[in-house]
Amino acid sequence: MEFQNSYLNLGKNFYQQILPTPVENPQLLLWNQQLAKTLQLSGALNDDHDRAQILSGNRIHDSSTPIALAYSGHQFGHFNPQLGDGRAHLLGELFDLNKRRFDIQLKGSGATRFSRQGDGRCALKPALRELIMSEALHALNIPSSRCLAVVSTGETVYRDLPQPGAIVTRVAQSHLRVGTFQHFGSRGDTESLKKLLDYAINRHYPEIDVNADEAQKALEFLSAVSNRQITLVCHWLRVGFIHGVMNTDNTTISGETIDYGPCAMMGDYHPGTVFSSIDAQGRYAYGNQINIAIWNMARLAESLLPLLAPEQDAAISKAETVIKQLVTDFTKAYRVMLANKLGFAYSDESDWHLIETFLGLMQSNELDYTQTFLALTQMLNGNRLTEETATILKSWLPDWLQRLGISGSVDEITTKAENHQQSATSIPHEKTDNVTDAITRMQHANPAVIPRNHHVEDILERYQQALLSGKGKQQAQTQLEQFLSVLRTPYCETELTAQFQDAAKDKDKGYRTFCGT
Incomplete structure (x- = not known):
């Protein structure tokens, strides 16, 4: 492992050179082995102890020159001329297997001159949330920073309530911002x-x-x-x-x-x-x-x-x-x-009315976004819509099927597919290729599973309670790893997928998220 430090060449007005603040008892909680392999780190950080020491900032690698980057920004429309990394340290840059350069940054690693009276620390839940959500988006084929590791600090972070502290290692193409x-x-x-x-x-x-x-x-x-x-x-x-x-x-x-x-x-x-x-x-x-x-x-x-x-x-x-x-x-x-998402190869003005009508039906009838698009995808594969969804979309479905070049009623198409007990390409109609192409597009656009808010919160709460109590740690670790394994294959269903597909029973009413600082 050899860090590059190209930001240093920009000049001192671009950053503050500052060491992370050591933590009391760093322990490696999560290690992203696949990402580590991509970054050619598999043999560089030998064991969990080494990983915890370096990725907490307690030990600085010989090739690293930690810095906090300077930047400004509009926050909710209001300009703040002096922001910057108030709780993050850029350790340097590494090249992956494809010779692409990535920043390696610690988040929650201590105060800098940009902290604005903040403590420079990160709580456990926000650190875990960043890992879960960034891995989910990466698997959904969305450009994203990623997390290499989460390290507990052995210290308490004070927000609304005292919480266990953690440091997350963020990997990004760069941390340059608007x-x-x-x-x-x-x-x-x-x-x-x-x-x-x-x-x-x-x-x-x-x-x-x-x-x-x-x-x-x-x-x-x-x-x-x-x-x-x-x-x-x-x-x-x-x-x-x-x-x-x-x-x-x-x-x-x-x-x-x-x-x-x-x-x-x-x-x-x-x-x-x-x-x-x-x-x-x-x-x-x-x-x-x-x-x-x-x-x-x-x-x-x-x-x-x-x-x-x-x-x-x-x-x-x-x-x-x-x-x-x-x-x-x-x-x-x-x-x-x-x-x-609706299976069309292209979109013209005549399609937009069809799309808007569908979105309007979903909104007025409070249909789940992910589940509804997935249901349409699976319908072309021969699965029947639920009675509720079929009733809501009854007047819209024939126009959609006609746009896809599929003849026959919804019932006829699904019944024929079920009777054949074959794949979507075997639905009997005049233009089979249209269905095949539509399904391919829809399967690429519509995930089978997303990181549902209630599942994310449940995972975070169980993990934190296990860490605090010292009880059920292995169970909480297993549950988190199972959740991540499902999120990392969002376009296909595994034996575990169904556990995390359900919408919240309360439809996320009153659900709130927080910035973690």
């Missing part, structure tokens, strides 16, 4: 902005010529980052993920999901779904996430204005062109995503 560019843009530090732009291009966008004209590469960079936001947020919407705190300091330049504090999953479909306890106005509700992503890209554009053109009006005009195109492209991508 807020990083805002940090220097808001200060009028054009030289640092140029340096940051070149670093970000070299690290994430090699297709952009870093030696090109400053204005040209800044414009291409803004467009490229915006495109990654389209991909990311449409994936969130595809599976019902609600980030909960889409501040600009949580918006990565790489297009990865980062910061899993108040995140949650939508059960019943409703665009206004929000669970974050700190989002009283619903700014970051499920259905607002596209608009917020566009807003965040406009803030990135503002930071880049000094590089886009010497004259502000010309720079604004260039930025507005990119943002207007982003709005158009986001709308198109969102519609294509929903079309794929």
Whole structure:
């Protein structure tokens, strides 16, 4: 294991060089073996003791120079010029098997000059939540940071109630944020902005010529980052993920999901779904996430204005062109995503009425988002819809089937498939290939299981209680590992999947998530 430290070359105004604060009794709780293998760490950290010492910050590897990164950010629409890593230390960067560079960061590793009177620590539950949710999103084919390990500290963290402390090791393509560019843009530090732009291009966008004209590469960079936001947020919407705190300091330049504090999953479909306890106005509700992503890209554009053109009006005009195109492209991508969930190869204006009608039926009848799309997928495989779902969708289903090129009534199609007792490709109708293609698209777009909020909370509570009491630790560990094994294969059903597919009995009424700080 040999850390690289490329951030150090940016200059001291980009970070604070500071060691993690040692903890009392670090113990390795969870180790992501698959990720460790990808990062070529299998033989580098020899045992659980070594892993706990290094990944708690108690021991610093010879090649590591820990730093806390500086950045600013808009938090719920209000600009804060001085944020930064208040409870995180970047140990350095490692290369994976494919020669890709990744940051290795400790979260909950102690205070820095960016802590703003915080204790710099992380409680156990938020650390475990980050591991569960990031692994789930990664398996759902959504760009995300990941967790290499969770280490308990043997210390108590004080929030509303005393809680056991933990440190999570986060792995990301980088920790550059929109807020990083805002940090220097808001200060009028054009030289640092140029340096940051070149670093970000070299690290994430090699297709952009870093030696090109400053204005040209800044414009291409803004467009490229915006495109990654389209991909990311449409994936969130595809599976019902609600980030909960889409501040600009949580918006990565790489297009990865980062910061899993108040995140949650939508059960019943409703665009206004929000669970974050700190989002009283619903700014970051499920259905607002596209608009917020566009807003965040406009803030990135503002930071880049000094590089886009010497004259502000010309720079604004260039930025507005990119943002207007982003709005158009986001709308198109969102519609294509929903079309794929319904099995369509493409989406045109005539499809949108069909899609909107379906979403309206789900919303007005409080249908579960994941279960309903999965039921339609399985219906094409010969399974019958539940009586309730079939009744609600009765007037819509014939139009959907016709759009897929499938003839016959719903009952006829499912009955024929059941009688044949064969796969979806054997449903007898005139255009079999249409069904085969539709099922393939739907199976890729619609997971069989998601990290349901009530299951996540149950796992977290059981694990914490076992750790505190010293009783049932092995059982809690097994339950967590079983949950993770199911979440890591979300598009196929295993013998354990059914244990975690059910929606919450109370439909998540009153459910709230917290940021963990």
